Amino acid sequence: MKKIKFGIAGLGRLGKVHAQNIASKIENAELTAACSIVANELDFARDKLGVKNVYSDYKEMLSKADIDAVAIITTSSEHCWQIAAALDAGKHVFSDKPLGTTIDECRLAEEAVLRHPDLxxxxxxxxxxxxSYTYAMDQIKAGKIGKPYMVKATGIDPEALVQSAIKFSPTSGGIFIDMAIHDIDLMRWFLGSDPIEVYAGGSTFKHPEFKKSNDDETGIAMYKCANGSMGFIHVGRTASYGYHVETEVIGTEGTLRISPVPEKNLxxxxDQYGVRQECVGSFPERFAEAYLLEMENFVNCIQKNKxxxxxxxxxxxxxxxxxxxxxxxKKNSLISIKY
Structure with missing residues (x-):
């Protein structure tokens, strides 16, 4: 089967993960071009991955590189126009989350997808x-926990990385836009319904620097969905023990808990502290297999036109x-969610 030729845009921490997967771990894919505005990221693509065609201009890569698909792992605010430009250039597109940082940006991407139903x-x-999440969904589909009616999700970044979170806070959009998007997606996925109401709050007890950006180090949100089910999301930036991602799905006949202990391994x-397990330290480490599997799925969709x-x-x-x-x-009030 023909290999899919990729160009990648963005070679930061996550971009490097995807670039390495495409370059060496996915049988039917090859990395033939890379784009970044950061010179040493292009050096990485050239020297570590053997990518000969590197670009500092995204549009130039689209017009000149011999590629079938683009992986967009750039700053969130750049995603949607880059999605539209790639689709209009006849390329299949993988984009990292979030889709966009405004609803208008998201509509731009929607229109581009509609223009190109063949891509x-x-x-x-x-x-x-x-x-683990795929297995949980399989259990739900098989009726093993009855009707799911509540999702409780926790996502807390490690204290070891808090200074970068503080630095990013003024432009992050706030803790929920910055951190909750994956948990929101899982809530919709597991419950099979969209939330129609939300009440959210936050607090800061350790790093008052977040308050200077009108932000917080911890946030909670409660949701009511259209089908009557409920969601509870807890996000934070100060886990002293590592990177903590945990999800609980409660149904009428049982409960599923994914990663109740964020263990590094088995x-x-x-030792002198007792019996313990080390915790996973970062999202690239925790979801390394998921990043590979999602890109493999993208390649499979292209090859099977699915x-x-x-x-x-x-x-x-x-x-x-x-x-x-x-x-x-921000308003400290219940909000109805409009779509």
Whole structure:
């Protein structure tokens, strides 16, 4: 089967993960071009991955590179115009989340996808491809926990990275837009319904620097969905023990818990502190397999001309929900979510 030739835009921490996967870990894909505005990222593509065609201009890569598909792993505010430009250039598109940073941006991407029904667009909600989350969804579909009616999700970044979060806070859009998008997507996915109301709040006890950006180090949000089901999301930036992502799905006949202990591996340590497990330290480490599996799925969709299960509208709705959550947080009031 013909290999899919990729160009990648953005080679930061996550971009490097995707670039390495495309270059060496996916049988039917090859990385033939790379684009970045950061010189040492292009050096990485050239020297570490053997990519000969590197560009500092995205549009130049689209017009000159011999590619079938583009992986967009750039700054969130750049996603939507880059999606539209790639589709209009006849390329299949994989884009990292979020779809956009405004609803107008999301509509731009929607219109581009509609203009090109023959091309594949894939949005990188990678947790749907994590084996544990996939297994949980299979259990739900099989009726093992009855009707799911509540999702409780926790996502807390490590204290070790808090200074970068503080630095990014003034332009992040706030804790919910910055951190909750994956949990929002999982809530919609597991419950099979969109939230119609949200109430959100936040607090800061350790790093008052967040308050200077009108932000917080911890946030919680409660949702009521159209079918009567409920969601509860807890996001934060100060886990002292590592990177903590946990999801609980409660149904009428049982409960599923994914990663109740964010263990690094299955090794237990017996020492002067007792019996313990080390925790996973970052999102690239925790979801390494999911990032590979989602890109493999994208390649498979292209080769089989099959539309992905996650689409551009999932991206728009998650963005709408995140903005409504941020509005509730700022106004300290219950907000109705409009689509």
């Amino acid at each position: 594949i667009f894939f949005l990188g909600f990678m947790r749907r491809f994590d084996p 090794c237990f340590i017996y 539309k992905p299960d996650v689409n551009v509208y999932d991206g728009t709705k998650s963005t709408q929900i995140a903005f409504a959550t941020a509005e509730s947080y």
